[in-house]
Amino acid sequence: MRLEDSVARCASLLAEAERLLAERAPDGGDEAALRLETLDDALLAAWTAAERARPASRAAAARLEDFLFYRRGLLRRLARSGVRVGPGLLASLFRGSAGRxxxxxxxxxxxxxxxxxxxxxxxxxxxxxxxxxxxxxxxxxxxxxxxxxxxxxxxxxxxxxxxxxxxxxxxxxxxxxxxxxxxxxxxxxxxxxxxxxxxxxxxxxxxxxxxxxxxxxxxxxxxxxxxxxxxxxxxxxxxxxxxxxxxxxxxxxxxxxxxxxxxxxxxxxxxxxxxxxxxxxxxxxxxxxxxxxxxxxxxxxxxxxxxxxxxxxxxxxxxxxxxxxxxxxxxxxxxxxxxxxxxxxxxxxxxxxxxxxxxxxxxxxxxxxxxxxxxxxxxxxxxxxxxxxxxxxxxxxxxxxxxxxxxxxxxxxxxxxxxxxxxxxxxxxxx
Ligand code: SF4
Missing domain, CATH: 3.20.20.70 (Aldolase class I)
Incomplete structure (x- = not known):
């Protein structure tokens, strides 16, 4: 997959997860958590490919860097748009990142x-x-x-x-x-x-x-x-x-x-x-x-x-x-x-x-x-x-x-x- 296409796929996974979290607020749920875990795998694969191919597409690689700690940005956006953030939603959001x-x-x-x-x-x-x-x-x-x-x-x-x-x-x-x-x-x-x-x-x-x-x-x-x-x-x-x-x-x-x-x-x-x-x-x-x-x-x-x-x-x-x-x-x-x-x-x-x-x-x-x-x-x-x-x-x-x-x-x-x-x-x- 071209790097630009990988970036587009990551953006769409993130948008889907955001929609699911907002819909299921304040409880979250497995579906959103799984979507985010798929996104994590896709990001790692895309970044690995980008590093192997350097200097390939600097612009696409820079767009990938925008996903750094995206969970925190997502949490801020949800809170700003008035979504009720309960412990269940937080658990779904952070389930895939280390911290256990x-x-x-x-x-x-x-x-x-x-x-x-x-x-x-x-x-x-x-x-x-x-x-x-x-x-x-x-x-x-x-x-x-x-x-x-x-x-x-x-x-x-x-x-x-x-x-x-x-x-x-x-x-x-x-x-x-x-x-x-x-x-x-x-x-x-x-x-x-x-x-x-x-x-x-x-x-x-x-x-x-x-x-x-x-x-x-x-x-x-x-x-x-x-x-x-x-x-x-x-x-x-x-x-x-x-x-x-x-x-x-x-x-x-x-x-x-x-x-x-x-x-x-x-x-x-x-x-x-x-x-x-x-x-x-x-x-x-x-x-x-x-x-x-x-x-x-x-x-x-x-x-x-x-x-x-x-x-x-x-x-x-x-x-x-x-x-x-x-x-x-x-x-x-x-x-x-x-x-x-x-x-x-x-x-x-x-x-x-x-x-x-x-x-x-x-x-x-x-x-x-x-x-x-x-x-x-x-x-x-x-x-x-x-x-x-x-x-x-x-x-x-x-x-x-x-x-x-x-x-x-x-x-x-x-x-x-x-x-x-x-x-x-x-x-x-x-x-
Ligand atoms: S035993 Fe001591 S020196 Fe050896 S790896 Fe562990 S911390 Fe390092």
Whole structure:
């Protein structure tokens, strides 16, 4: 389809959804929500095509940019024209944009310095008032189910904040009649018995990151002090297996390591882990050869996992690709609320063998990081009223990333490359 035709189709989908919402006010309804979700898919497809074809039709691409966060404009237009906006209408309007899940960066501290990590390390921890404001915000969601995903840095280093958020969320969730879910991503180095008990009691799911056998792990994931922690990691992984906390082991593959993906997968399964996820390294440039090798080995791993009764998490519905365009909310330690992958800058700067792209100074890096943060900043958590309002769609984040990296062609190439990796991952055979 020509880009101009795609833009016209998007405009007509939007007009139809607007009419349906106005007719069904104040309750909204499935029909309008589905129309908007079709529009989101059409926008993402059109923008992807426009980026692949650049410089194609600049005018049509600019018209696509007018759809950025169109839900907010639509809400304003409906209210201005006197339509009664009830909770049902709001729920239909925002159902398709992210906002059900919040990534909570309880700390930026971490014992490791993984080669693919994009989180700026410092000793900040989330103060109680920010924890409380984040929980209260999510519990105002229009959805009946909300999820808190504790992240960092290493969240076990700020476990008091995790405890506080969980207890408050459960109390407020029960009062509001909402289901609360908790997820935590950990490097596994500080997994004590008390903490495991708490995670079990509150029905957490865990993501435990491990890049395979000792040498592979230590090569990609050195400690800040360069020590050998592998025995500790293995012991904690073994303890986790018997702790009654559902978990998935996540392994991150760099482009240069694509050839060892299957071997690594089998190694982790051989340790007794039954749910395994493989992440391609974001922020790296996947050249044609490494990309082909990655997907060849993924297919092999899928076949092997099926035969062994191992759950290959990438092939389940819970995996949302392209990950780089994920629009869930992120709450940073200092109370800044972002949409999407904003804390992953530093990112978008690595070549296929993991080396930094270009010799950017720290000052330039931090300038660019601030610029990306500015584009993805939603609000201060204590000022935000409705989490759904801030959620973004993959289209919103794709356009924003392209804007952020407009003057950095190599970083922009990495964005397009990582989106492509995500779209190709969608093509893997589902379980
Ligand atoms: S463990 Fe996680 S936060 Fe720490 S350096 Fe590695 S990827 Fe980054």
């Amino acid at each position: 899940r919040m990534f909570v960066f309880v700390t930026h501290a971490c014992q490791l310095r993984c080669s693919y990590c994009h989180v700026a390390k410092d000793s900040r921890r989330m103060p109680d008032e920010v924890v409380d404001a984040g929980v209260r915000l999510m519990l105002r969601s229009l959805r009946s189910e909300v999820e808190f995903h504790f992240f960092g840095g290493e969240p076990m280093l700020a476990f008091d904040a995790v405890r506080r958020a969980t207890l408050l969320a459960r109390r407020l969730g029960a009062r509001a009649g909402k289901t609360t879910r908790f997820l935590l991503t950990t490097n596994g180095l500080d997994l004590g018995d008390d903490e495991l008990l708490f995670l079990q009691e509150h029905r957490f799911s865990l993501e435990f990151s491990c890049d395979g056998a000792r040498d592979a792990q230590l090569a990609q994931r050195a400690t800040a002090g360069k020590g050998d922690y592998y025995a500790r990691l293995s012991a904690n992984l073994a303890r986790l297996r018997g702790a009654g906390v559902p978990y998935v082991v996540i392994t991150v593959v760099m482009p240069g390591d694509a050839g060892s993906l299957l071997e690594r997968f089998r190694y982790l399964a051989g340790l007794g882990h039954r749910r395994i996820q493989v992440n391609y390294a974001l922020g790296s440039l996947w050249d044609e050869a490494s990309r082909a090798e990655f997907f060849r080995q993924m297919s092999e791993a899928a076949r092997w996992a099926r035969g062994e009764g191992i759950e290959f998490v990438n092939l389940t519905a819970s995996r949302r690709e392209p990950v780089i365009l994920n629009g869930d909310l992120t709450l940073d330690c200092d109370g800044s609320l972002f949409r999407g992958p904003v804390l992953f800058d530093g990112a978008l700067t690595r070549s296929s063998d993991g080396r930094p792209l270009g010799a950017r100074s720290e000052a330039a890096r931090s300038r660019s990081y601030r610029e990306v943060q500015r584009l993805f900043r939603a609000d201060r958590v204590e000022r935000a009223l409705l989490p759904d309002y801030y959620g973004a769609t993959p289209f919103d984040n794709f356009v924003s990333l392209c804007r952020a990296y407009r003057s950095r062609p190599r970083a922009r190439a990495v964005v397009l490359d990582n989106v492509e990796m995500g779209l190709l991952s969608r093509g893997l055979p589902a379980l």
